[in-house]
Amino acid sequence: AQKVTQAQTEISVVEKEDVTLDCVYETRDTTYYLFWYKQPPSGELVFLIRRNSFDEQNEISGRYSWNFQKSTSSFNFTITASQVVDSAVYFCALFSGGYNKLIFGAGTRLAVHP
Amino acid sequence: NAGVTQTPKFQVLKTGQSMTLQCAQDMNHEYMSWYRQDPGMGLRLIHYSVGAGITDQGEVPNGYNVSRSTTEDFPLRLLSAAPSQTSVYFCASSPTSSLSYEQYFGPGTRLTVT
Numbered sequence: 001a002q003k004v005t006q007a008q009t010e011i012s013v014v015e016k017e018d019v020t021l022d023c024v025y026e027t028r029d030t031t032y033y034l035f036w037y038k039q040p041p042s043g044e045l046v047f048l049i050r051r052n053s054f055d056e057q058n059e060i061s062g063r064y065s066w067n068f069q070k071s072t073s074s075f076n077f078t079i080t081a082s083q084v085v086d087s088a089v090y091f092c093a094l095f096s097g098g099y100n101k102l103i104f105g106a107g108t109r110l111a112v113h114p
Numbered sequence: 115n116a117g118v119t120q121t122p123k124f125q126v127l128k129t130g131q132s133m134t135l136q137c138a139q140d141m142n143h144e145y146m147s148w149y150r151q152d153p154g155m156g157l158r159l160i161h162y163s164v165g166a167g168i169t170d171q172g173e174v175p176n177g178y179n180v181s182r183s184t185t186e187d188f189p190l191r192l193l194s195a196a197p198s199q200t201s202v203y204f205c206a207s208s209p210t211s212s213l214s215y216e217q218y219f220g221p222g223t224r225l226t227v228t
Binding site for chain 2: 035095102103
């Protein structure tokens with residue numbers, strides 16, 4: 001079975017703090033893909049990153065970084081020096097080849113206060 | 115390119131009414147899908163299509179029908195609306211029939227069934 005768990009329902013931080021959003025996944029497939037999407041208050045879904053199961057290299061994009069660890073089945077997302085514009089709901093998602101479906105976690109709502 | 119478009123943006127239905135949510139994409143994408151978003155549950159897949167004339171069920175297909183007569187359009191039909199179908203509905207498309215690539219989401223339709 002496939003499953004994505006985002007245990008943090010809501011996180012509240014003050015601007016310039018670093019924050020990490022956790023994502024734990026379950027799959028029996030050896031080939032799979034992990035994604036993060038952002039949903040700002042306006043409601044649209046914005047793609048942030050895709051990572052395949054054979055590439056455990058961490059990725060950094062500006063203030064965003066992602067830590068993929070197969071040993072713990074986690075794909076965590078860190079925002080450095082958070083800003084008010086980072087306030088959104090963030091979804092982690094899993095696709096594995098055995099099922100032709102993208103499974104989303106429940107999402108983490110991040111509130112960044114000035 | 116307009117990307118993925120959805121109409122209407124908002125809709126109120128009475129129990130038992132039927133309606134069609136429209137979705138169109140102008141990117142010549144093979145894969146299209148419908149999700150519903152409910153609080154605390156992330157996005158759940160309703161139906162998907164890997165190409166014109168081919169559709170399949172997702173996690174929560176009951177009460178919904180789809181068809182894919184063209185590459186561009188993927189309408190979602192509610193046969194007899196129920197309050198449990200109150201939700202935000204997102205249509206998405208992907209350039210290949212594999213979900214290993216990012217999905218492009220429409221702006222969503224907020225549906226209320228009274």
